Amino acid sequence: MDVVKEREEIIELFGNYFEKLYNIPPLAGRILGTLIIDGCKTGLTFETLVEKMSASKSSISTNLNLLLKMDKITYFTKAGDRKKYFKAANLSERLANFLKLIDSEMIIINRLVDYREVTASCPEEKCNLENVKAYRTHVTEVGKLFIKTINNFKQIEISNNNNQ
């Protein structure tokens, strides 16, 4: 395996994937990809990112702050060192965002169910109501699965941190 080339390609894949998934600028996607690949151990500094991405300081700043606000990344600092070290957020935090999505979907579905219950008059609309309810059950199940997984990761992360 050509490790260097593979690294580039994975970052690019991640970048595009995150860009679409989270609706973020291309540069933000690429930063996140880079942090997942390279930044897991020690984190990457602002400066390093400016070089690696060959982007301007202002763009890096803006997009780092965006990713921070979205809880996709975090940073830590070292005593006697003014630099921030950025790294991708824990998987449990990244997954938690899906729960928010699921919650917002649930709100819409519940309103749709209530609405349908008022308006469903003909048999065709009745079965439509049943469909929506079945869909709600599915979304609930997905939510539960995510909560379970997030808790798993939290356990893993705690024991990882203790080992450091």
Added chain:
Amino acid sequence: MDVVKEREEIIELFGNYFEKLYNIPPLAGRILGTLIIDGCKTGLTFETLVEKMSASKSSISTNLNLLLKMDKITYFTKAGDRKKYFKAANLSERLANFLKLIDSEMIIINRLVDYREVTASCPEEKCNLENVKAYRTHVTEVGKLFIKTINNFKQIEISNNNNQ
């Protein structure tokens, strides 16, 4: 409940939700929301949508074709009637799109696992590899859950169609 107002609000909610979720233009999101609320029974015509959305024919055309290409909606025709009747796709079809997303995520994860297996030299990177593998397990589970649900819906849809 003020049904008319509630209808408007649900469409707006759906519109914004789909816009973000699928990365589609606002109008496309609103069309999809409208079709889910209003178009389930008999479908809505091109003309009706132009009026309801108060948008131009060209914009409606473009966005309907986009939604068709994405399998978010379908249309049927009636004998002796030149119009197309648009309706939201079955839930099974809409959910199938999530599977595509999961597949594309799996491809990246697998490449990341392979990459990590080559590059993981220090203990910290080893546990990182374990994290990614645990995440892969989770994504696989989500995929299975979706497949199960999609099959459920297919069953429901078949029996619904037989009752019509």
Added chain:
DNA sequence: CGGTTAGTTCGGTAATTACCGAACCAATTG
């Protein structure tokens, strides 16, 4: 055939987005 209906295609434009450079601030160092 000409007229109507249903929908598409093709510029064009207004609005939005992504990124940049330059000026700036705030903390530290000599």
Added chain:
DNA sequence: CAATTGGTTCGGTAATTACCGAACTAACCG
């Protein structure tokens, strides 16, 4: 204090997007 480092903020601009109107096609009707 001045100089340096690490990062932010603020216009500005190039590129992209979302939508429009007008002209068009294709199928049918009388």
